Amino acid sequence: MKVLANDGISQSGIDALEKGGFEVITTTVAQEQLINYINENDISALLVRSATKVRKDLIDACASLKLIGRGGVGMDNIDVEYAREKGLNVINTPAASSHSVAELVFGHLFGLARFLHNSNREMPLEGDSNFKGLKKAYAKGTELKGKTLGVLGFGRIGRATAKVAIGAGMKVVAFDPFIDEADLELDFFDGQKLNFNIKTISKEEVLKQADFLTLHVPAQDKYVIGKPELDIMKDGAILVNAARGGVVDEVALVEAISSGKIARAALDVFEKEPKPEIQLLMNPALSLTPHTGAATNEAQDRIGAELAEQIISLLK
Numbered sequence: 001m002k003v004l005a006n007d008g009i010s011q012s013g014i015d016a017l018e019k020g021g022f023e024v025i026t027t028t029v030a031q032e033q034l035i036n037y038i039n040e041n042d043i044s045a046l047l048v049r050s051a052t053k054v055r056k057d058l059i060d061a062c063a064s065l066k067l068i069g070r071g072g073v074g075m076d077n078i079d080v081e082y083a084r085e086k087g088l089n090v091i092n093t094p095a096a097s098s099h100s101v102a103e104l105v106f107g108h109l110f111g112l113a114r115f116l117h118n119s120n121r122e123m124p125l126e127g128d129s130n131f132k133g134l135k136k137a138y139a140k141g142t143e144l145k146g147k148t149l150g151v152l153g154f155g156r157i158g159r160a161t162a163k164v165a166i167g168a169g170m171k172v173v174a175f176d177p178f179i180d181e182a183d184l185e186l187d188f189f190d191g192q193k194l195n196f197n198i199k200t201i202s203k204e205e206v207l208k209q210a211d212f213l214t215l216h217v218p219a220q221d222k223y224v225i226g227k228p229e230l231d232i233m234k235d236g237a238i239l240v241n242a243a244r245g246g247v248v249d250e251v252a253l254v255e256a257i258s259s260g261k262i263a264r265a266a267l268d269v270f271e272k273e274p275k276p277e278i279q280l281l282m283n284p285a286l287s288l289t290p291h292t293g294a295a296t297n298e299a300q301d302r303i304g305a306e307l308a309e310q311i312i313s314l315l316k
Contacts, residue, residue, distance in 0.1 A: 001066075001315060002041060006034070007049035009071065010297075013304020020312040038062045045311055047071060050273075050291065054078040059086055066315060071303045072097055072294050073157065074244060076219040091310045096302035097294030098160035101242055105214050106164050108240050108266035108287045114141035117287040145169035150210025152224060153243065154179045154200055158216035166196055173210065175203040207232040215243045227252040235261060242268040242293045250280060257285045268293050 002023045005013075014024045022045075029037045035058055038046065045067040048054060054068050056079050068083055070092040083090050111117050115138040122134055149165040151158045154176035162172045163184050174182075181199040188194075207213070207229055217224055225239070226249040233239075239262060241248045250271055256262040266287040270276040273291060280286060294303070 001044040003045040003047060003311065004029070004038065004041070004043045005047040006052045007047070007071065009047055009307065010300040010304030012301045013308045016305055016308035017311060020308065020316060022311065022315075034058060035061045038065065044315065045069060047307060048077065050074075050077060052077065054083070056082050059083050059088065067091065067311060069307050069311065071300075071307060074218055076244065089314045091307065091314070093303045093306040095156055096306050097296075097299040098156045100296040100299035101157045101216075101293040102160040102164045103296075104268060104289065104293045105161050105240050105242050105266075106168070108242075108268075108289070109144060109212055109214075109238070112238050112240075112264045112266055112287050113144055114138070118284055121284075144212070147171070147211040148173060148209050150174070150206040150213040151216065152176075152203065152206060152213065153216035153218075154182055154198070155216060157243075158214075159184055161214055161216065162198060170212075172198055173206050174198055174200050175206045176200050203229075204232060208234070210234065210237060212238045212240070214240045215247055217243050217247055219244045220247055223247065223249040223252075225249065225253070227255070230256040230261060233262065236263040238262070238264050238266075240266040240268075242266075245269040245271045245273055250277060254279055254283060257283065 002025060003017055004025045006029055008026060009024070017024050031053060034052070039062060042064045044064060046054065046065060047069040049071045054077065059079060059082060065088060067089040068078055070078060073092060073094050075092055078090060080090050119134060119138050126134060145168060148171045151162055151172060151174040154174040158174065158176070159182055162174065163186055165172050166184065166186060179200055181197060184196045184198060186194045186196070211234060213233065215224060224247040230252055253262065253265055257265065264285045264287070267280065268289045269291050270280065281288065
């Protein structure tokens with residue numbers, strides 16, 4: 001059987017699938033050519049990340065498909081229920097990239113707290129001519145230790161992010177409509193383990209208390225953070241969205257930054273991927289990454305291995 005990893009797969013995943021008797025194709029096929037390619041090559045399993053869309057037309061047109069796999073958590077680029085109604089297996093890897101996303105969130109948070117996103121832009125331009133000026137401009141950073149991190153969405157990634165926060169000495173408050181409490185186990189290099197119990201509170205209370213806010217929610221029909229939510233937040237709060245484009249109202253966010261309500265923000269995902277709005281790209285108060293939350297070597301190895309294990313189990 002043939003597996004098309006249209007958005008790529010780690011070598012560990014390829015090795016495991018080939019050992020299991022599958023032929024793995026890593027050609028990236030354009031969306032408009034995908035149906036023909038699947039049919040012409042008798043593809044049994046289609047693996048995607050966030051770039052490739054698997055909609056009803058493809059599902060209906062590709063009789064050879066038995067399985068659709070998403071390397072990652074969210075499956076909003078797949079018509080999941082329709083595929084399952086048609087008898088296809090639909091799988092993802094919800095745990096594999098949690099810590100990678102959490103570390104990216106904190107990369108942004110540490111950077112924003114100390115203006116690294118600005119100084120990294122300005123030092124190459126003015127470091128030799130305006131060193132003292134830049135030093136003064138970026139001398140009012142803040143520490144994360146002792147501050148409150150608000151977490152909206154307390155699933156695997158939200159909990160992984162909370163664990164990093166606790167390790168950094170932060171207080172964690174969380175909201176999730178489906179989770180009342182969660183036990184977090186922190187593992188240390190010497191084998192010690194510490195357990196923390198976090199009871200979720202209301203979304204409004206999280207917004208009121210958070211010095212820093214991070215979102216870990218699935219795609220929504222409406223904004224999770226819009227003007228009403230931004231108005232509730234602390235003056236000078238910092239926000240990170242590494243969840244999905246469209247859960248934060250980007251226009252309202254820019255306005256809140258312009259007014260001083262929100263100090264700074266980080267975006268790893270955008271409403272208009274792969275062409276984010278220019279006002280976001282040029283805004284000096286924003287720390288930006290191109291949807292790389294799960295893009296670590298370790299996460300991709302885990303994703304590949306987890307996909308391979310599920311495919312072998314389901315199709316062999």
